Amino acid sequence: MRKLALNDEILMKVEKPARYIGNELNSIVKNPKDVDIRFVMCFPDVYEIGMSHLGIQILYDMFNKREDTWCERVYSPWPDLHKIMKQEHIPLFGLESQEPVKNADFLGITLQYEMCYTNILQVLDLAQIPLLAKDRTEEHPLVIGGGPCTYNPEPIADFFDIFYIGEGEIAYDQMLDLYKNMKAEGAEKREILRAISKMEGLYVPSLYKVTYKEDGTIDAFKPIYEDVPSTVKRQVLVDMTNGVYPEKPVVPFIKATQDRVVLEIQRGCIRGCRFCQAGMIYRPNREKDVSVLKEYAQKMLKATGHEEISLSSLSSSDYSQLEELVSFLLDECAKQHVNISLPSLRIDAFSLDVMSKVQDIKKSSLTFAPEAGSQRMRDVINKGLTVEDILDGSKQAFLGGWNKVKLYFMLGLPTETEEDMRAIPELANQIAALYYDTVPKEQRVGKCQITLSTSFFVPKPFTPFQWAKMESKDEYLRRAKIVNDHMKEQLNHKSLRYNWHEADVTVLEGVLARGDRKLSSVILHVYEHGGIFDSWSEFFDFDRWMQAFKACGIDIEFYNNRIRPEDEVFPWDFIDVGVTKEFMLREWKRALGKTVTPNCRMRCSGCGAKQYGGGVCYEN
């Protein structure tokens, strides 16, 4: 029997011991003697969140298909266990082997959101691996980062040996082969990293030097050696249909956030919303063939026993074979008593019909993400949705029996005026009025409920808004107040409810999203002063971050509160994301001119993604 890393006394004391014991269905246990490479894959947040992440499931499956590699998983220990592990010097362990992570060859960390950065340090610290890459020796694993935050890895560059830029399906095999061969020849870490840095898609931060101008912006970002490439090219899985996909995903014992089969139907998005990083960095839009999806759906349901299946994509309604897929799933799922969940669907006759089949109308709500209240603002952000779309969809839904609508908006978008802010509750009021006009009194089940939520806009690298400025915390809250006050003035205000996000997290997300290498010291300072689980409001401490900025002499306004000039060198400019900076700049200018850009199916806008040789760019 496997010996657990934690004793019974500890496991009985901590919340949800199932987070730490492994042994889940479809998890993979190999004999360490049979493998050459030990890889530990980490999602730096609590188990239930990390286990819900599709990317790790794909890579876990892909790595373990290699006979010479054993890939395990690890997640952030919850603060209760964190404390015990620190006190008792228990090294962080992989769930499968229950052996220390520090003995692995690689520790891979997926970076899904900026507020997990302190948890990277937590994982390294508990694993007893030096926090700074420069302090690690031959005996420590290579720490490699991947995921959306690596499109600007600079704020965390000091903590990583390598970053993988792009989709994991492409370059990992080659990298592992190279590592194995060099290791067998007795190569040192230094030599291995140098060799890896020459591979496409792999960035070794220690091999680059950044120099700054007097104003704090980057003067030059250059490789230290001539043979190290000056740009790192994003890796793309062009043929989605034949890409690897886990037929037997790991099934947790405790309820994860995603307790269901997840079917990835496409990558990328044709829409080109200017605030959306995912819509840019996953270009071109690539669909998976529907026949393969049907096959995966059946296999995965059988292999997991899940009672629900969900589609994953940035905009499911744009998937060209959606009707065929959904009607297949409806048939199949009815037979097997499986529920279907369909996120990111545009509200129209088709989706309402599907939703009425898979949800209880009385309990469910419609979701629209207009992102901005006024048409002017929506043109700036290139969000195609019009008032007519929203009202038409709502009307059909009201006639179909729905009476709950959720609306998502952003505040603080570039060029936003008070009029744009006030348009948010006005739109909600219009929808509520439509309900009372559409549904006769005798057919109404109480009032309609329109829930408005606003988040504050954070400009992200590799978007047309990467030059934009953010606002201060107080200014954000002032804008939320304008929305709130104006909501109360609406005729149907009793049918409206308004939620807004905390502004202090937004400020930090902004700094970390577009920051540079100097920020490593701030993140380190926060961790050393007790900051972990910053994405959890109960643990997040804004003052701790403010003190860290002060102690490190770093000015938030430099990063957030200025419009960046067109010729500024960004920390992430060394990444060739496939979409050109010229395109981004063109889009930034069109945004300021309130000019809409058509989606990829309507007309190619020449963003550069065509170079990958596949997807929507070659549809016609």
Place this chain on the structure above:
Amino acid sequence: MKIRIKFRKWGCMKFIGHLDMLRYFQKAMRRADVDICYSEGFSPHQIMSFAAPLGVGITSDGEYFDIEVHSTKTTREMLSDINAAMVDGVEVTGYVALPDNAKTAMSIVTAADYVLSYKDGYESPFTLEEWKAEILELFTSKDSFPIIKKTKKSEKEVDLKPLVYDFKVIEQNHKPAFYMNVSTGSVDNIKPELLLASIYEKLNINYQEEAIAIHRLDVYAADEKTGKQISLLEMGTVLE
């Protein structure tokens, strides 16, 4: 058709709580293609009910749940199908058909028996013979065994004597261990560690929860005719 399933649970699976075991078996039923019945409504759920929830940290050879199926193969085939869908640490050991009018396992449970033993690295404060003498004097020879039972809200005195049907000292791995058969179910549910901890208290020694491994052997109902304890599995028939 009503079916009763018996399973055992060991190793790290003792850390999986009751509700998660329920979810685990719901998924396992699908993987094993058990032709289980579903409830009506928008979110149909499997007709499945567990007998006596097992606490976290306890291993067991005798766990039960009842299901309803539209059709079934033989007991041997079903055990093989379901076991092919298990993880390490859970094994299905019984699959029997119940009469149509059978009450749910949950409602008929009256007793369960356990072995409490010292884990590796922990020693018993007494020898086997010393324990036998102490238990005889403190418990077996007495007419009553009053203890204070603490709940979240109140403390009340309970006499454990009539709720403990058997209690003896045995030997396991060359150390003393305790066998007990105690009242279980919705009326008087006695946790096995309560009895042992109470004995420790009377002896004025500190009861260390982490030193004791608790293992459930089986769960029983009262036979309708004789009133004697019968294992829940014995109430059904093997399908051949």
